[in-house]
Each structure stands twice: as structure tokens, then as C-alpha cells.
Amino acid sequence: MTAIKPLRADARRNRARILVAAEVVFVEKGPTASTDEVAERAGVAIGTVFRHFPTKKDLLQALVKDLMLRLTDEVTTLATEADPATALFDFFTRMVDQAAAKKTVVDLLAESGVDIHVAQPIQSLREAIGQLLTRAQHAGAVRTDVGLDEVLALLTSTSQGALHAGWDPTLQRRTLTILFDGLRPC
Amino acid sequence: MTAIKPLRADARRNRARILVAAEVVFVEKGPTASTDEVAERAGVAIGTVFRHFPTKKDLLQALVKDLMLRLTDEVTTLATEADPATALFDFFTRMVDQAAAKKTVVDLLAESGVDIHVAQPIQSLREAIGQLLTRAQHAGAVRTDVGLDEVLALLTSTSQGALHAGWDPTLQRRTLTILFDGLRPC
Amino acid sequence: MTAIKPLRADARRNRARILVAAEVVFVEKGPTASTDEVAERAGVAIGTVFRHFPTKKDLLQALVKDLMLRLTDEVTTLATEADPATALFDFFTRMVDQAAAKKTVVDLLAESGVDIHVAQPIQSLREAIGQLLTRAQHAGAVRTDVGLDEVLALLTSTSQGALHAGWDPTLQRRTLTILFDGLRPC
Amino acid sequence: MTAIKPLRADARRNRARILVAAEVVFVEKGPTASTDEVAERAGVAIGTVFRHFPTKKDLLQALVKDLMLRLTDEVTTLATEADPATALFDFFTRMVDQAAAKKTVVDLLAESGVDIHVAQPIQSLREAIGQLLTRAQHAGAVRTDVGLDEVLALLTSTSQGALHAGWDPTLQRRTLTILFDGLRPC
DNA sequence: CATGAATGAGGTTTCATTCAT
DNA sequence: AATGAATGAAACCTCATTCAT
Numbered sequence A, B, C, D: 001m002t003a004i005k006p007l008r009a010d011a012r013r014n015r016a017r018i019l020v021a022a023e024v025v026f027v028e029k030g031p032t033a034s035t036d037e038v039a040e041r042a043g044v045a046i047g048t049v050f051r052h053f054p055t056k057k058d059l060l061q062a063l064v065k066d067l068m069l070r071l072t073d074e075v076t077t078l079a080t081e082a083d084p085a086t087a088l089f090d091f092f093t094r095m096v097d098q099a100a101a102k103k104t105v106v107d108l109l110a111e112s113g114v115d116i117h118v119a120q121p122i123q124s125l126r127e128a129i130g131q132l133l134t135r136a137q138h139a140g141a142v143r144t145d146v147g148l149d150e151v152l153a154l155l156t157s158t159s160q161g162a163l164h165a166g167w168d169p170t171l172q173r174r175t176l177t178i179l180f181d182g183l184r185p186c
Numbered sequence E: 001c002a003t004g005a006a007t008g009a010g011g012t013t014t015c016a017t018t019c020a021t
Numbered sequence F: 001a002a003t004g005a006a007t008g009a010a011a012c013c014t015c016a017t018t019c020a021t
Helices: A009-029 A035-042 A046-052 A056-081 A084-101 A105-111 A119-138 A148-163 A169-183 B009-029 B035-042 B046-052 B056-081 B084-101 B105-111 B119-138 B148-163 B169-183 C009-029 C035-042 C046-052 C056-081 C084-101 C105-111 C119-138 C148-161 C169-183 D009-029 D035-042 D046-052 D056-081 D084-101 D105-111 D119-138 D148-161 D169-183
Strands: none
Touching (some): A009 A035, A009 A046, A009 A056, A035 A046, A035 A056, A056 A084, A084 A119, A084 A169, A148 B169, A169 B169, B009 B035, B009 B046, B035 B046, B056 B084, B056 B119, B084 B119, B084 B148, B119 B148, B148 B169, C009 C035, C009 C056, C035 C046, C035 C056, C056 C084, C056 C119, C084 C169, C148 C169, C148 D148, C169 D148, C169 D169, D009 D035, D009 D046, D009 D056, D035 D046, D035 D056, D056 D084, D056 D119, D084 D119, D148 D169
16 A cells, blocks of 8 residues: 655646656657656756656656556446447557557557566556456457457557558558457357 | 679678677667677677768668568568468468567667668568468468558567567467458458 | 844754754765755755755854864863863864764865855864863973964874774774874973 | 786877876865866866766776875885985875875775775885885884884875865974874884 | 745766777 | 777756745
């Protein structure tokens, strides 16, 4: 149980602005973009960035954690509210779309050799996606011999692939179609 | 048409050693590894690296070009000698295996924001893979409504995905199986 | 004549705690230790340190002043109550002992380029030691051609020397013995 | 046995210039002076300083080592050529004089928390001074119950003491006189 | 008065690239 | 052509000091 110290209003505001700025900057220039640039974009001084994230690594990790939490929320909603037969495919599609629009932080993480110490958020996401899969299988929309690991592997691969040049939306659909056909019972 | 100046024997030897060293180093540490380290590993002085490749970018591009040529050779052989029905899947599998073993240079390229000026080698590779695909389709092993672009997209995605932690060989096979099922006629 | 504003009870308490903390921290890490660390050790916020001591320099100076006052007290007691023939040597010995135990603030001062504006406390200490010397000379324990300046010079030198590695207590005694022999009449 | 790689002429020249500049700068401003300033004074770029001394610590240590070597030379000359009865006192006096003229690097070292890894040069110096002492004792100029450790302790103390404000040359002589009286047989 | 977040100059260090040897 | 020292911009990070809460 970690007692999280409540931050002062301005500090919390700055923390948020830094994370937003960091996402934008790193998405644009990759994880080698300078911390200075993040600070400038966030409209704070460089020292403020380092007060909140003592290391660049810490900043990247916080970014990942954040993204994971947002994703988990989204997936959980789908898992409880959407049509089981299509929810997994919908999520898959949405994720790849997002990845294509901006270099995901999952990617940043992979590229910058950050040691993953965000186990818990990742675990939550994994479980949420697991629900999607199970429900899709119960609904007969996905083969029962497909495991969560394969789904995740395909998801991350395709998301990252979508980042690279030359994937127009049409190509994405066609690629996903092939994948989905592989996942379907027949 | 560029007239290629014939290099002195020792110069050509050095060029080769640098490329080998660069591949090893960048595979190990990612594209942010220092050029110094490449030089040391190649057993030459840093100045020699820059004489052959005026820029780090140039070094990366040469690496990509090199890899493309090797891959094209391999694919061409498959396309003319192997069983049409399985050649595409074999190649696909082999490529993912290699990617899992070492960060491919395709990846390096993507990460370092290198402007792609290796059009020609890439084009050759593309065409060679196109042959594999066509022959597989003629042999009835692949759906005829699948295009070369989708195949390439899936190939690069999966290759890059294979780099990331947690893909044991078994997972790779299972993931590829799903993909291949998606590509097959039924 | 500076009218000293009476401080509120909590402010006075904080001031004292900061000084104690500063002595501990600077003794441990040298005068380059960060003011943050002093604040943390004192259990106050950084702003509180700067309210009491507008500058790091001020903090160092206050520390020196404090030490001088304590030393002067001690010497004055010796000068009025102890055996004249041994009081100087006793004091000398005690001071070197203390210096060996913890980096004196005199030393801190010297290292941090602080302009000496602690003239008055230093003057008092000087006079107190002067008394010790005079009385020792009257008692025939110290040569009469030795001046206060020399005594102070030897005192500070030896105190600082005692800080450096390799001065075990035995070596301190032997070194002081030589010094004292030099100070004695014959 | 460390094989010392012979440096290129310009590299050796730069190394020397950096050391000279460092001595000047650190003497003037203390060990907290910036490495940038050393570079500027040496007329080289900042990167050159760090090529020769990868860390500020390294630069300080090299400075110490250098000084030790020069001192050892000086002492050895005295030990073989000068009058045994006065050589020790001469050296002692000269060292204190130098210390008074410029903050010695021994002092810098002590202040900057540098781990001493200059054992060998220090040992040589120690031995050279030991010779001075032995010869002075044989010549009847120093008490035979005085050890090398005490002499060194007094030497470093007095040298450092001489750095601090208020030691005019006259005071130095008088202080040394007392010390020397303590060392002499009577 | 106390707090502690924000500031931003400045320090150390790295690294692609140039150039004298 | 090879060498490797020099360059210097830019990165990361620290810390004395200010100021809103």
C-alpha cells in the first residue's frame, strides 16, 4: 500500500502538462528528443520536469504507465458493455488506428531500453484484454485454440507495424482482415 | 549511373569489417550506440569509419542496403528452387526467426529517422517477395485476394514484434500459424 | 548597534534546529553539501532555511559565529579557573581532538570562499586565548618571546591537519609534544 | 607494470597545458571552479579536457600526482646534495612558503573529497622526506625520538595553515621557529 | 511564518564530426 | 588511406534561490 502524497494544485497541473507535452514531443521526434524540449512545450522550466521525473527514464516510464491505464479503462468498458462477438476485433482495430496516428509509447519504451518496471499496469491491461478474448470465444467469434499470448503478440506487432511509413488506412484494414480471418473459427 | 571507384585492398577490407562490426553493435545496443564503439569493434580508428561513411546516417543506410541485398538473394533462390506452395511461408518463418535472434536493420532504420534512400535495393526485395507470393497463389496455398502490400506489412510487423521480450519460439510458431491461416484460401 | 528582533518561539526553535543540522551535514559531506539536505535533516522546508539565512554564505557564517562563541566560552572558563601552567596546552590539545572528530567550521569557512564577516566573535576568541597564553607565560610554562599570532597559527594548522586521514590519537599526541616542546622555555 | 602509451606530440602538449591551467584556476578559485574555465584557460575545447581526464576527479588526482612527483624530485636533490643538518628545515620552510603563495593541490584534494588513489607517488615522497629526517638526526640537528609520521603531520598542517589569511612571511618564520625548536635536541 | 514547487543558470559528460599528423 | 586527438554543440542533471499558496 503506497500512500500517495497529495500534490499541490499547481504541481499536479504541471505534472499533467509535462506528461502531455512529453507524449507529443516523443511521438514527434522519438525517445531521443531532449528533455529540454519537453519542458519548453509544457511551458515549465527544465528543473520542474526533473522535480517530477528525476530521470528521463522515469518520465518515459510514467508515460507508459499512463497510457496503460487509459487503455485498460477503454478495454474494460468494451468488455462489459460491447457485443462479445465484435469487441475484440473492434479494440484491435482501434488500437492499430491509434498507433498509426501517433507513435505509441509502447514503442517508445521498446526503443529506449527502459527497464520495464510498470508490471502492474501492464498486468491489468493484459487481464482486460483476456476478458475480451474469452467473451469473443464464447460468442463463437474466435477460435478456442487461440491463446491470450498470441493475441497480444499480434496486437503489439501490428500496432508497431502501423507506425511505419506506407501504411495507409486501406492497407491497415486489409492487413487486419487477414489477421482476423486467421483468428476466426472457420 | 554512378561509377564505383575501385578501392584499395585494405580499404575494401576495412569497409567490410566496419559493416560487420556495425551490425553487431547496433543489434546489441540499438541505433543510439556510439560510432566509437563500432570503430573499436571493427579494430579501426574512428576516422576510418568516417572516411568510409561520412555520416552515421550513411553507415546505417549502408547496413540496410547490405541486408536487403542478402535477403533478396535468399528470396530469389527460394522463388526459383523451392516448392511454390510452401516457399512463402518458409521465408516468412525464417525471417521472423532471424528477427527474433537479432534486431534487424529494418528496425534500426525505422528508429533512427533515416531518410530512406535505399529505394532500389528495397524495390528488388519487394519484387522477389512478390514472386514468392504469386507462385504460392498459383499453387493454391494463398488466397488470391491477398496483395503484396499486405504480405509485406504482416512480415515487417511480425519481424519487429519478434524482437520484443517474451516471444519464445513456441509463441512465434503459434502466432505465425494464425497469420498463415488468415492467408490460406479456406 | 543592531537591534535584534525577538523571534517567535517556533522561529527561534527552527533557527536552532537548522544550525544543528547544518553542522552535522557540512561536517559529514563538506561545504558543498546541498542546502536541501540541511533542510531535510532539520525537519523543515527549504524555504524556512532561506528565511533564516538568506544565502548559503549566511548559513555558513552563522555556523562559524556559533562555534566561535562556544569556543570563547570554553576558553574563558579555562582562563579563569584552570591551572595557568597547563591551561594553554590543555586547550590546544582539546581543540585538536575536536578537529579530528569533526571537520571544524573554521575549515568550512576557508573552503567555501566565504568573506570573513565574523570579525567580532573571532576577536573575542582571540582575546580569550591571549589570556591563556599570558597566564602560561607568567607561570613559566611558555617562552616569553612567543606571540599570540604564532600560537593561533599553530593551533589552526594543527587542528586542520588533524582532520586528514592517518592521524590516529597517538600520532596527535606525539605531534603536539613536539609543538609543546617548541613552546616551552628551555 | 603499466605500459604507458606514448601520446602524440600535440596530445602531450595539451595534457600539459591543461594541467598547468588547472593548477592556476583551482589555486585561484578553489576546487569548485568549473572545468569549463580550465579548458578556456588552457586554450582548448571542453571536450579535450575530458578526453584526457574523463572526470573532474581524475583531473584533480592527476594534479596531485604531478605535484607529488615534482616535490619528490626536489626533496631527493636536497637529500643527496644539501647539508644534512639544515636540509630538513630548509625543505620544511620552502614547502610552507609555497603553500602560502598558492593553495596547494594537496589541499584541493582534501577539500574535494577525492579518494586518494595516488598511493605510489605519495609513498615516494614520504621516503624522500624520510631520508632528509634520518640525515638530519645523524647530523645531530633533530631529536632521535622524532618519527617520520610526526614530521609529515607537522609539515602538512603547517603548509595548509599557511594558506589561510593573515599569515604574513614574518609570522610564518616565527611559527616555524617554534616548530623547529620543538624538533631540535635541546 | 512555514511550505515546497518553480526557476534557470551552470556543471559534468557524451558523441558525431573534423583535421593535423 | 589510416590514425586518433580536437572540437563544440547539446544532452542530462543539480542546486541556490524565489515566490505562490
